[in-house]
Amino acid sequence: MTTETTETMETTRTTEFPELIARTPYLWRAGRPESAFRLICLPHAGAGAAAYADWARLLPPEIELVAVQLPGRQNRIAEDPFTEVGPLVTTLTHALRPVLDRPYAFFGHSCGAALAFELAKAVRARGRRGPEHLFLSAQASPEFEGTPQLHQLDDDAFRAEMVALGGIDEEILRDESVMRSLIPVLRTDFTLWERHRTAPAEPLDCPITVLCGDSDPRTPTGSVTGWGKHTGADFSVRFYPGGHFYFLESGAGDVVSFLSRQLLGAPVDGRTS
Template sequence: MNVGAPRTAPRENICANGWLRRYRATTGVRRRLLVLPHAGGSAGFFHTWGAAFDSSTEVLVARYPGRHDRLADPCITTMSELADRVTEAILPFHDVPLSVFGHSMGASLAYELALRLGRRHGSRPAALHVSSRKPPHRLTPRALQEQGDEALIEEMRRLGGTDESVLGDPELREIVLPAIRADFTIVGTYGPRAAEPVGCPVYAYIGDDDGGISVADMAAWSDVAVGGFELDVLPGGHFYLVEQQEPMVRLIAARLSD
């Protein structure tokens, strides 16, 4: 595809019964990118991605319940339910090539969504992009959800990617902790499982200083990639994609299909 110039001030709206934030294409939709955030993350983390791709690319970002203006919606604590709900939400948007990007927990969710599209709907993503997460057959879950609040907060600090002003404020922590605990329950109860192939290319990304995941771990995503596999290592830790947003977007944009 021709990447072209990034958009400015894309139109955005909430759709799919609140499950997706949609950054509309401005010259006609030729392709879509679904972005699935990490544990404890929200659609707002990827707000700048809405304008980062060309004017024919529509960006959709999943909005998990229990945070921001979905604060009153019950949190989900199993990967199967979360994957079912996001799959249902994305079905109306599969009329053009749909690529899926997931970071950390979102990578596992992206994989489960790709499997559901194939098994249940006879469809498949144009490509699966996975970041900073072991593949399903190499997962070693940790039961952090069974520990106290301080352990969860310390893990969020270790990983990075969360504003310290939120983690350090007792009132804000009380608001965000239920969603964080729910997400870590998903992470802690998912996998390991068989390496079931997805019928599309898989692109993997990792920071070269990620203390919890190795390059060899990310390379093992090739075991589910019958449609081709590539791995990119960028400078940084678990949240390398914050400082490396521009090269990251260039890599993804070059791999989007019409």
């Protein structure tokens, strides 16, 4: 095999299945320079950008994956996590500027959904290009008051709730030293968002789609319909079989396929309520 052939194959492989790698402290990207859209993903409590690593190979070539990396996890484990929403949103609004130069959407799961919503408002307030679509996963609307406040639990009870929600790999669960490092970050994230109250604002002008598991104890059906008040565009709710981490339980393929069809304007099936 010639060097030229090897280089051509590597280029093709990189284009088809780009790796999600750190480009800046806050942004991991699976580079697709010719993409028409960007899907910017915000991770759930305690998680980092690598939570979306598998999505890079599932997205079509027209969509570039960008995942946000916050302090206090993975390659930024030595840094203190944010403890106030305002500074977090301000910092990310600036950090995201390099990837807002073409049509994009936000996807956030759980606490990441609350962050995605605040970022969409902040970007609009600064007069910048807003998201084409806001995908909010497993997160009750700001008006809903029935979600249990887990950050107030003692250490043992909090840990038990985190394990019950799922989303923590078995390998991590078996490693007590890793769990001791993870639990404080989880508690900080839950404290940050469970105490947060979103400021009143005009509805967004982009569609909002809520995704959640049909047996998620934190986002029952009645907890998500209030998101419809926060957009003047289309609103829909889409349920998947499973709990709080429905897309980990059954694989992310269906979710990523749905997001791709939405962004590229293709028809979707009838799972939307």
